[in-house]
Amino acid sequence: MLITGATGGMGSSHARGYHAEGARVVLAGRRDGAGRALADELGERALFVHLDVTDPGDWERAVATTEGTFGPITVLVNNAGLQTPPAPIEHTDPAAWSRAFAVNSTGPFLGIRAVVPSLRRAGGGSIVNVVSTMANVGTACFAPYTASKWAVRGLTRTAALELGRDGIRVNSVHPGVVSTPFVHDPVPGSDTAIADAYSPDAFAVPRLARPREITDVVLWLSSSEAGFVTGAEFVVDGGLLLGPAMPAGEPVEA
Known part of the structure; x- marks a missing residue:
């Protein structure tokens, strides 16, 4: 199986979760040092590969390395993503818009495109796209991220229709505010963190999610259950x- 963005808070949680279940896990990402350290920590059945999800050549190499080491891929978790500095649309840099779509939308598209032949060779499998609750609503000042995540909803449903008869299931998970550096650290290019805009006090479950709680849903979606x-x-x-x-x-x- 292959996980993108595997060195982040949620990605590393997914990697540990799958590995604990006995899976052969390929950790894919751009942070080579952190990726190799996590692979070393997990030990047997874990491998790191460098992957920029916006680069089709990187995807080809990642799939070839995975197959050469562990055989055909049975699970792809499109977890990599980035946030852009908050700004109203009229003040949003077009480069930020393009970058958000490159990573958050084109990345999963390229991943599905690259991995599907391997999933077919495996006789079927599962693709899980990690999206966001921002893909379910409008979110002021985060147009690039919101729109790019909405796009993955359409990609997920289209892929499910195209690949179902090949025994490949495609689903999406939409986390809310998860306690990870992605949420607590300031967005690159800004002094604002996502957590600053979301107080859990009004939630029905009044706290932030733990990464493992997202991992459990991802694991279930790729299981026979x-x-x-x-x-x-x-x-x-x-x-x-x-x-x-x-x-x-x-x-x-009354």
């Missing part, structure tokens, strides 16, 4: 999209 699930979207957000929750013990008037 989800064999009848494809083209589906799984929101894991503690109720963020539902709106403000009622305080505990609040009486309901």
Whole structure:
């Protein structure tokens, strides 16, 4: 199996989760030092490959290395993504828009395109696209990220229709605010962190998600237990999209 963005907070959680289940895990990303360190930590059945998800040549090499080491790929987790500095649309740099789409939308497209032949050689498998709750709503000042993640919803459903008869299921997971450096550290080019804009106080489950809670859904989607699930979207957000929750013990008037 192959995971992109495998050195990040969620990516490394996914890698550890699959490895603990006995999978042969290929960690793909641009941070070579962190990737090799994680592969060394996991030990047997783990391998790091350098991958810029916007580069078709990198994808070809990653697939060839994976097959040469572990055989045909059975699971692809498109986890890599980036955020752009917050700004209203009229002040958004077109380069930020292009970069967001290159990584967040074109990356999964290139991944599916590159990995599908290997999945067919394996006799089928699973693709899981890690998206965002921002793909379910509009989000002021984050147009590049929001729009690029909405695009992956269409990609997921289209791929599910194209690949279902090959025994390849394609689904998406939409995390809310997850306690990772991606959320807590300032967005590159900004002094603002995503967590600054989202207080969990109003969530039905009033806290940030733990990375493992997203990993558990990703693992399930690629398991035989989800064999009848494809083209589906799984929101894991503690109720963020539902709106403000009622305080505990609040009486309901008839």
